[in-house]
Every structure is written in structure tokens, then in C-alpha cells.
Amino acid sequence: MKAESGQWPLWEVFVRSKQGLTHQHIGSLYAADAPMALGNARDLYTRRQEGVSIWVVPSGEITASSPEDQGPFFEPANDKVYRHPTFYPVPDGIENL
Amino acid sequence: MVSRELPNSQSEIDNKELEQQFLDKITEEIKIEPKDWMPDGYRKTLIRQIAQHAHSEIIGMQPEGNWITRAPTLERKIGLLAKVQDECGHGMYLYCAAETLGITREELLNRLHEGRMKYSNIFNYPTLTWADIGAIGWLVDGAAIVNQISLCRTSYGPYARAMVRICKEESFHQRQGYAMMFTLAKGTANQVAMAQDALNRWWWPSLMMFGPHDSESSHSSQSMAWKVKRQSNDELRQRFIDITVPQADHLELTIPDPKLNWNEARGHYDFGAIDWDEFWAAVNGPGLCGDKRMKTRVNAHENGQWVREAAWAYARKRSGGHRTA
Numbered sequence: 499m500k501a502e503s504g505q506w507p508l509w510e511v512f513v514r515s516k517q518g519l520t521h522q523h524i525g526s527l528y529a530a531d532a533p534m535a536l537g538n539a540r541d542l543y544t545r546r547q548e549g550v551s552i553w554v555v556p557s558g559e560i561t562a563s564s565p566e567d568q569g570p571f572f573e574p575a576n577d578k579v580y581r582h583p584t585f586y587p588v589p590d591g592i593e594n595l
Numbered sequence: 596m597v598s599r600e601l602p603n604s605q606s607e608i609d610n611k612e613l614e615q616q617f618l619d620k621i622t623e624e625i626k627i628e629p630k631d632w633m634p635d636g637y638r639k640t641l642i643r644q645i646a647q648h649a650h651s652e653i654i655g656m657q658p659e660g661n662w663i664t665r666a667p668t669l670e671r672k673i674g675l676l677a678k679v680q681d682e683c684g685h686g687m688y689l690y691c692a693a694e695t696l697g698i699t700r701e702e703l704l705n706r707l708h709e710g711r712m713k714y715s716n717i718f719n720y721p722t723l724t725w726a727d728i729g730a731i732g733w734l735v736d737g738a739a740i741v742n743q744i745s746l747c748r749t750s751y752g753p754y755a756r757a758m759v760r761i762c763k764e765e766s767f768h769q770r771q772g773y774a775m776m777f778t779l780a781k782g783t784a785n786q787v788a789m790a791q792d793a794l795n796r797w798w799w800p801s802l803m804m805f806g807p808h809d810s811e812s813s814h815s816s817q818s819m820a821w822k823v824k825r826q827s828n829d830e831l832r833q834r835f836i837d838i839t840v841p842q843a844d845h846l847e848l849t850i851p852d853p854k855l856n857w858n859e860a861r862g863h864y865d866f867g868a869i870d871w872d873e874f875w876a877a878v879n880g881p882g883l884c885g886d887k888r889m890k891t892r893v894n895a896h897e898n899g900q901w902v903r904e905a906a907w908a909y910a911r912k913r914s915g916g917h918r919t920a
Contacts, residue, residue, distance in 0.1 A: 505903075505907050506903070506906075506907065525688060525691060525760075526691050527687065527691070528700065530903075530906040530907045530909070530910040531906075531909075531910035531913065531914070534906060534910070542684050542687055545677075545680070545681070545684065545764075546764075564630070565628055565630050565631060566630075
């Protein structure tokens, strides 16, 4: 018997492991709607207390930067080493700087 | 999206450049991701391998699920439930990884249900006693772990990441199985005999999980060149044997191989010849529980259809009634 056409949308799952940390992308799953996606995400991705908070987002709602354009897209930061604190010398003996 | 080959010298040049970039990434251990250009053959072999892996996880729920209602203690029962639940989860991660290569869940399941895609034949063996559950956790999951650790370094990003997650969960499976074997092996004469019998029946099939010998493996050399496969079948099989023999010794159970012997010069265990006729009979034929596994799988899918349809109808009705942002 043929599986019926995949009607359920794909969802991306983000889990935060502890209060105060960020949500990390953990994987994806199919669900009929958002509450089901949340429940499925809990069952699939947090069997070992991996999270205190779950976000589910329809995959189609995510806009991603393009891998091909990775070089040019991030190019502006390549020659701005002065954005890092280590670029600036600190005189000997000076603390709390 | 894979570029098609047009009869046009510019696109042939482009393809050659893209292929070289792909090969450079492989050489430099840069992961290939879903939107990257890749050779058709790479895509196809990964779909086949990842999906077969996924199918194996799902089918594998059956021989083990068989003993959930007959586990000897509540602790063993909930442990086994958790393990089988994990296997389902592993299947889910792997289907998602395969789908990033441009194939649908529906198509993957159709191919499985229609016998056009395979799964690991180890799951066609029956679980005859409770000790089989211990032997499976110890040996089958043990072999899977050796294979999966190696695959954590596979060149395709989504597959590698799925492997990392799976490996973390799998080690509880093996410890659970070994703990069961230990309890039986230190128990009554009947329990020891049951454990030994399970070892006798699961040892060789576990070795065969690593696939044919390198010299006879048709997929291997291309897989290695593309770093889909990082170590050879024989290499992984040898590793599994080397780490498992001391574990069997500790149980005071006998591995059913009279040729098993530590070879000081090689630094590995020598072992007897594998009966490949049995392997091919299990892979190619409907023998053992193959028919039953497929029937159970197809029935589960068909019997769940009304649930999937109801969930979808309800979701549509709810979003029609209340507009979400």
C-alpha cells in the first residue's frame, strides 16, 4: 500500500538546555500543526533532559544565508581585526582594561 | 540541486570545476552540506546508505519489542521500552538526514514497503528467549557502535551529525544488554545455558553486520574515496572482535568460534571463516523473519493512516477557524 503524499509540513526544532542559554538547532521532524510539532519535539529530542525550552518553526519560514555566497557574504568582517580587543596593546602593569 | 549535463562545453567545464571543488572539500575534511554541489553517484549512494540505516532502526524495533511484555522485571521492562523508543528516534534522525538529499519520506517508505530498499538483515533473526535481548544489546548494538563511531567522520554533514547524536544514545543500549548477559551468566544453570545459547546464535550474524570482506564489497572503494566510509568492513569487524572477546571472557561464556585466538604478532584476534552463504540467504531471501518483519511494518503504517489523516484534518480545521500569524 502506498504511503499517502506527505501532507504534514516539516518543522525545525530548537532546544535551550538551561535558563539563560541560547536555543540550538537540534534537528527536524514532521507534524500536522504547531502543538503536535512541540510534543513530537519533546518526545524525539529531549528524552534525556536535554532541554527546558523548545521552539518549533516551519522549515519554510527559515531564511538561510547561501553556502555558495559564504565568502562574499561574510567578507566585510575579514579585514576588521580592530574589532577584537586583542588588537589593542595594553601597557605593562595596567589592569582591569 | 544537481546541475544537469548539457551538450555544451562551458557547462562541462563548470561541472569539472564543481567536481574539483567537491573533491577538494573531501580532501580537506570540509563537510558536504545539502545545498552543495555533489556528484549524482555521491547523492545516490548516500540516499541508499542513510535510508537503509533508517529502515534498519525501525525494523529493529520489532525483534526487541517482542520481549517488552515478557521482561522478567519492571526495571528490565522500562529499560527495554526506552531502548526501543530510542531506535525509533534514530530512524527519525536518519530519515531526516536522507531527505536533505532530495527524496521524500513517502518515497523512502514506499521503497521499503515494496522491497525496493533493504535494511540490515540482522533484524530478520528471531528473538527466541529473553537472553536474546541481552545478546542483541551487547553484540548487535556493540557492532553498530563500532560502525557508527567511524561514521561520525563521514563526509556528508547531516549524516555525520546524526551519527554523533546516535552514538551518545547507543552506549546505554550496549551497557543494558551486557548487564542482562552478566545477570544471566552469573545466575542459575538454566540462565547460564540460555545466555550461552543466545551468544551462540547472535555471534556470527553480528560479525556479518559489518558486510562482506573488503575484497568482495562492491560499493566500498568509491565510498572510501568520497570519505562516506572511513574504515573498511574488515577493519571495523576486527575492532569489534578485539573489544568483545574480553567482554565474553568476563562473562565466562564461550564464543562459538574454535578458531578464535589471540595473535601476538598481529596484535589482534584471529577468527574463523564466516559462512557467507548464510549471509546471502538472509539478505536475498525471505527466510527467517523477513516476511513477518515487512508485514508488521506495512500493517503498522496502514493501520495508522486514519490517525495521520485525522491529525491533518483537525489541524486544517483549526487553522481555518483561527487565523495564525
